Amino acid sequence: MEVGLLGLGIMGKAISMNLLRNGFKVVVWNRTLSKCDELVAHGATVGESPAEVVKKCKITFGMLADPPAALSVVFDKGGVLEQICPGKGYIDMSTVDPETSAKISEGVTSKGGVFLEAPVSGSKQPAETGQLIILTAGEKALYDEATPALNVIGKKSFFLGQVGNGAKMKLVVNMIMGCVMNSFSEGLVLAEKSGLNPHTLLDVLDLGAVSSPLIRGKGPAMLQSNYSPSFPLKHQQKDIRLALGLGDENAISMPIAAAANETFKKARSLGLGDLDFSAVFEAVKDLQRLS
Structure with missing residues (x-):
């Protein structure tokens, strides 16, 4: 074929x-x-x-x-x-x-x-x-x-x-994924700033209810600042933006996705757009330094 x-x-x-x-x-x-x-x-x-x-x-x-x-x-x-x-x-x-x-x-x-x-x-x-x-x-x-x-x-x-249902499903999935990555990044920063070992956090998460291939696959590389792109950050931000547009069309309030979008936009402003979307971790760290 x-x-x-x-x-x-x-x-x-x-x-x-x-x-x-x-x-x-x-x-x-x-x-x-x-x-x-x-x-x-x-x-x-x-x-x-x-x-x-x-x-x-x-x-x-x-x-x-x-x-x-x-x-x-x-x-x-x-x-x-x-x-x-x-x-x-x-x-x-x-x-x-x-x-x-x-x-x-x-x-x-x-x-x-x-x-x-x-x-x-x-x-x-x-x-x-x-x-x-x-x-x-x-x-x-x-x-x-x-x-x-x-x-x-x-x-x-x-x-x-x-036609349209495939696009909608993909935007919903990628919006959730971006929100999870943003929250995970905040958790890593919170653990480290609280005096905890972030590597231990990864072990705890992997044994609990929030264990996932996403966290298991991305976490160790993030702690090594390794953001070799599998899914570029600029595309993740684009997908959240499109999902927010879908939310507007359906009058759905999406405050968590909107906040995640701002963090991914911050990451792009730091020049991280071509790196893996997990590089949003660097934007979260940068926001903590500014605060």
Whole structure:
């Protein structure tokens, strides 16, 4: 099965490599084409534009950084819409707001193509090992057709109905994750300032009700100031911002998420946007020094 993949950031590259390892033929594109070189060495071919990838493949995936990038690869010159047509499907795995997903869906279907949104829950390591959680919505027939690839990309796929539901679910999940990371960072600072050993705190948490892969996986690296990016902080802040927008639309008060967003914005102002989202710990520490 030959599939296309647009966007070779941390996630797109990992997903492409995983597909190649599992026997898929993969056609890749990235705005900076040199990022395709490593994948070519492992058997991928390159499309010079998103349109060229769509022309070569029956199913094309997109994994872009944010709503403007997701819209650009579809609607700009050389974009998906130039070659999408009946018999071809586009699956957008980017984390975007429901309105962006709806615009892309309308564009694709207006050309006779079929669309599925499929944002994923998980970061670099799960993407490399096919352990992502995939939150799909849109055309059920495309979901069924893409199942072989989805089963390689993720450990579980959910079909959530109409376009927009996948985007909403992903924003809720990432909003919760950002709030947890912010609270965890405050707890680490509080423990240390209270004279406690933060490493012992990690052990206590791991044995209790709040034990989680997130805390277990990120805590030791955070205490070593190791923020090698699996999920860049700037994207986490973007997702909380989009979730707050969803809250506005539904008249939902979200004071905890709003406070977490301010801390992640502070982290970005400190130049930490390209580091792992756990680097919000540095912003929490900085806020304590200022107080």
